[in-house]
Amino acid sequence: MVKDQEQALLQVLEFNARRRSDQAKISRILTSGGEASAWAGKEQLKYLQDCLNHHASSQLTLLAGAGINAQNIVGLVQHTGVREFHFSGSGVVPSRMLYRHPRVHMGIAGADEYSVGITDPEKVQDTIAALRSLETGKGQGRS
Numbered sequence: 001m002v003k004d005q006e007q008a009l010l011q012v013l014e015f016n017a018r019r020r021s022d023q024a025k026i027s028r029i030l031t032s033g034g035e036a037s038a039w040a041g042k043e044q045l046k047y048l049q050d051c052l053n054h055h056a057s058s059q060l061t062l063l064a065g066a067g068i069n070a071q072n073i074v075g076l077v078q079h080t081g082v083r084e085f086h087f088s089g090s091g092v093v094p095s096r097m098l099y100r101h102p103r104v105h106m107g108i109a110g111a112d113e114y115s116v117g118i119t120d121p122e123k124v125q126d127t128i129a130a131l132r133s134l135e136t137g138k139g140q141g142r143s
Helices: 005-018 042-053 073-080 121-136
Strands: 028-031 061-065 084-086 090-094 115-119
Touching: 005 028, 005 042, 028 042, 042 061, 042 073, 073 121, 115 121
Parallel strands: 028 061, 061 084
Antiparallel strands: 090 115
């Protein structure tokens, strides 16, 4: 997390420029554009991507993340120009726990202790299919 994303981006570009070809460089920056979700941060993502596009020698890539799904990935590509995404395809399934004590909590009282977070293969497939729809010209982004 940084206070000024533009300044941080310029610092990374300067760091990479000072590195010799045989030295490791920073290749990706994971960001939501400074917001709770990439969709909410789409204007900043676009701005950062535009900054990178103006640094032709940069091999730095933005990796947009937070709230990426089949419903917004096409719109994010079309609006921001970002081409790499980090997403979980998260879902929830009931746990296999058999005994459930109504008065004892293993975590935070009121939290659902009888569900398990998963990566939902269908959500992953749907998100990838939405992204691939851009290749065929069928992509309809959320606006």
